[in-house]
Amino acid sequence: MHEVTERKGAFTTVSGQTIKAVYRPDDIAGLDYERDLGDPGQYPFVRGVYPSMYRGRLWTMRQFSGFGAAEDTNARFKYLLEHGETGLSTAFDFPTLLGYDSDHPRAAGEVGKLGVAIDTLDDMERLFAGIRLDRVSTSMTINAPAAILWAMYLVVAEKQGVTWDQVSGTIQNDILKEYIAQKTFVFPPRPSMRLIVDTFEFGARHVPRWNTISISGYHIREAGATAAQELAFTLADGMAYVQAGRERSLDVDEFAPRLSFFFNAHNDLFEEVAKYRAARRIWARHMRERFGARNPRSWLMRFHTQTAGCSLTAQQPECNIIRTAVQALAAVLGGTQSLHTNSMDEALALPSEKAVRIALRTQQILAEESGVANTIDPLAGSYFVEALTDQMEEQAEEYFRKIEDLGGMIRAIELGFPQREIADSAYRYQKALESGEQVVVGVNRYVLDEKVGIPILRVDPEVERRQVGRLQRVRAERDQGAVRQCLGRLEDGARGSGNLMYPILECVRAYCTLGEIMDTLRRVFGTYREPAMY
Amino acid sequence: MRRPVRVLIAKPGLDSHDRGAKVVARALRDAGMEVIYTGLHQTPEQIAESAVQEDVDVVGLSILSGAHNTLVPRVVELLRGKGREDVLVLVGGIIPEEDVPFLQEQGVAAVFGPGTPTEGIARFVAERLRGQECR
Numbered sequence: 001m002h003e004v005t006e007r008k009g010a011f012t013t014v015s016g017q018t019i020k021a022v023y024r025p026d027d028i029a030g031l032d033y034e035r036d037l038g039d040p041g042q043y044p045f046v047r048g049v050y051p052s053m054y055r056g057r058l059w060t061m062r063q064f065s066g067f068g069a070a071e072d073t074n075a076r077f078k079y080l081l082e083h084g085e086t087g088l089s090t091a092f093d094f095p096t097l098l099g100y101d102s103d104h105p106r107a108a109g110e111v112g113k114l115g116v117a118i119d120t121l122d123d124m125e126r127l128f129a130g131i132r133l134d135r136v137s138t139s140m141t142i143n144a145p146a147a148i149l150w151a152m153y154l155v156v157a158e159k160q161g162v163t164w165d166q167v168s169g170t171i172q173n174d175i176l177k178e179y180i181a182q183k184t185f186v187f188p189p190r191p192s193m194r195l196i197v198d199t200f201e202f203g204a205r206h207v208p209r210w211n212t213i214s215i216s217g218y219h220i221r222e223a224g225a226t227a228a229q230e231l232a233f234t235l236a237d238g239m240a241y242v243q244a245g246r247e248r249s250l251d252v253d254e255f256a257p258r259l260s261f262f263f264n265a266h267n268d269l270f271e272e273v274a275k276y277r278a279a280r281r282i283w284a285r286h287m288r289e290r291f292g293a294r295n296p297r298s299w300l301m302r303f304h305t306q307t308a309g310c311s312l313t314a315q316q317p318e319c320n321i322i323r324t325a326v327q328a329l330a331a332v333l334g335g336t337q338s339l340h341t342n343s344m345d346e347a348l349a350l351p352s353e354k355a356v357r358i359a360l361r362t363q364q365i366l367a368e369e370s371g372v373a374n375t376i377d378p379l380a381g382s383y384f385v386e387a388l389t390d391q392m393e394e395q396a397e398e399y400f401r402k403i404e405d406l407g408g409m410i411r412a413i414e415l416g417f418p419q420r421e422i423a424d425s426a427y428r429y430q431k432a433l434e435s436g437e438q439v440v441v442g443v444n445r446y447v448l449d450e451k452v453g454i455p456i457l458r459v460d461p462e463v464e465r466r467q468v469g470r471l472q473r474v475r476a477e478r479d480q481g482a483v484r485q486c487l488g489r490l491e492d493g494a495r496g497s498g499n500l501m502y503p504i505l506e507c508v509r510a511y512c513t514l515g516e517i518m519d520t521l522r523r524v525f526g527t528y529r530e531p532a533m534y
Numbered sequence: 535m536r537r538p539v540r541v542l543i544a545k546p547g548l549d550s551h552d553r554g555a556k557v558v559a560r561a562l563r564d565a566g567m568e569v570i571y572t573g574l575h576q577t578p579e580q581i582a583e584s585a586v587q588e589d590v591d592v593v594g595l596s597i598l599s600g601a602h603n604t605l606v607p608r609v610v611e612l613l614r615g616k617g618r619e620d621v622l623v624l625v626g627g628i629i630p631e632e633d634v635p636f637l638q639e640q641g642v643a644a645v646f647g648p649g650t651p652t653e654g655i656a657r658f659v660a661e662r663l664r665g666q667e668c669r
Contacts, residue, residue, distance in 0.1 A: 013556065072622075094547070094548035094549060094550075095548060095549075096598055097548075099549055100548075100573075106547075106548060106577070107548070108601075108604060109601035109603070109604025109605055110547055110548050110549075110601045113599055113600035114549070114598075114599050125651075175624075178574055180550075182550060183550035183551075183552060183574050184550045217640075222551075222553070223552075224552050224553050224557075245567055265576065308554070313648065313649055314628075314647050314648040314649055315649055328578060347628065347648045347649075348628065348630060349600075349630055350600075403548065423556055423560075425555055426553050426556065426557055427556075427560050427561075428560070430557045430652060434651045434652065434653060440649075441647040444651075451631075458630075459600065528575060529573075530573060530574070531573075533571075534556035534557075534559040534560050534569075534571050
């Protein structure tokens with residue numbers, strides 16, 4: 001016998017989960033193939049939601065893009081489509097995310113900076129000029145004002161002669177994770193939930209191929225959550241939406257097939273793969289057993305993945321290409337339906353054209369050269385991966401029990417429970433980084449003293465002035481009587497209980513601004529202020 | 535009478551990414567400072583007002599939105615207007631290298647980019663405020 005020496009005292013995942021030296025058959029002794037895994041496309045969908053997965057169709061390559069005015073982003077969309085992107089994904093600027101017009105005093109300095117500025121239908125028309133909305137699917141990262149931006153998109157489709165049953169895509173529309181992590185909330189939780197259920201109902205009736213929500217763990221992870229916390233809080237949010245739909249008396253099978261998910265892909269390859277596999281199993285079980293869904297399409301969890309922005313470093317940014325490749329591999333091995341790979345310069349600024357092209361090429365190399373898309377769920381049956389998948393599921397169930405004890409997810413959020421758990425994890429991670437226990441190449445090991453040598457995208461400061469000018473022109477030229485009437489009907493609707501998608505569509509058609517529509521709703525619903533804790 | 539260094543950590547503008555702000559707030563508190571965190575979506579006016587009311591020695595501004603060249607000089611100017619040119623103003627977040635000299639000319643003491651250890655920030659504050667603990 002050789003004496004066993006190990007180079008570290010403890011081996012853990014990036015989330016701090018202990019990893020054993022070797023996994024053996026007894027680590028997965030309780031595993032029953034039919035019950036716990038199932039073939040791809042079969043309940044509980046651990047091995048993938050479709051029978052043929054990437055052999056039938058590759059994942060959608062969807063790079064999150066948006067900056068400047070609508071024309072700037074339209075040009076980036078076309079550039080990416082020319083280079084082989086297969087779906088669009090839109091980033092909006094902060095004033096848009098928070099429902100302020102570009103000329104609002106609070107928007108100063110922020111217009112077009114971290115996303116595209118959208119004030120009225122006119123901007124949305126220019127954003128998709130020359131892009132047929134029946135040929136491409138579009139994801140829009142928008143939450144508090146999701147119903148309004150979606151209404152704008154649907155009207156743009158109409159104007160192109162595309163019917164609503166031909167458009168496909170996703171609105172993020174996930175307000176619960178906003179209170180937990182991303183923090184672009186506007187209204188308090190309960191009216192926010194009402195607006196979201198309005199989109200579920202409207203989508204089920206009129207836009208059958210649209211994902212009316214993307215229940216998002218991405219931002220929860222970016223805020224510092226562990227993989228298990230990301231998994232648990234995301235699925236708990238999902239269950240809260242299903243519950244809200246049922247409280248509206250919607251049939252679960254009417255809206256559940258259009259619920260979609262969005263996860264992060266961090267550096268720890270196996271932990272991430274286990275997370276996606278566990279997520280599918282948990283969702284399928286809860287939908288079937290707890291919520292009584294009968295349609296198999298209601299059981300399967302489809303998800304988009306984005307590689308971890310928070311893992312990228314400003315130091316030696318070229319190394320980010322490699323991090324992103326590993327993370328993208330995790331997403332693909334985990335069976336994602338759609339993927340965004342971050343660009344190497346994102347710890348410095350918004351991506352430049354070249355950086356985003358390399359990020360897209362990373363996906364294309366995985367898809368077309370690496371062979372990982374040739375067989376489905378290749379890691380199934382691995383002692384390690386199956387044990388880790390089980391462990392992830394147990395940790396998530398533990399969190400579900402805690403949340404239940406607190407009175408459900410909305411209550412848990414109001415009490416600051418997930419926020420505090422995440423802040424604790426973020427702090428623990430930072431300490432591990434500073435002690436050197438967690439290695440980040442270029443930051444706390446293999447450090448170089450060099451000037452960053454990659455070009456950075458800068459948003460033209462003129463964008464704000466031009467955008468404000470255009471907004472004011474649209475405001476001046478529209479039918480003011482129609483605007484007042486539509487906003488009045490929206491306010492009445494908000495005070496009542498009808499589905500708000502219909503009056504919102506009217507407002508959008510009359511070129512009401514995003515700010516006007518949001519202000520109308522703010523008057524009725526009020527705004528949310530979070531307790532500042534750290 | 536000795537008193538601990540007082541720090542205001544603030545998130546100016548509409549940017550909502552608060553992980554860094556919270557981690558730094560906690561690290562400075564653990565380093566023995568008194569830390570007040572404003573929460574999100576603060577206007578420069580609100581930040582300057584809080585800084586004066588709380589009588590802080592340091593204002594730490596966390597920005598990832600790209601709006602730093604608009605918001606940071608405004609905070610500094612408002613602090614000066616209130617007679618608090620002595621407050622140490624620090625900036626953290628995604629700040630392009632080429633904007634750093636501009637922010638320094640505006641009166642910012644230091645800009646801490648991604649990857650900065652929190653201990654480094656605490657040390658910087660302690661060194662710059664040496665002797666001021668006794669104010």
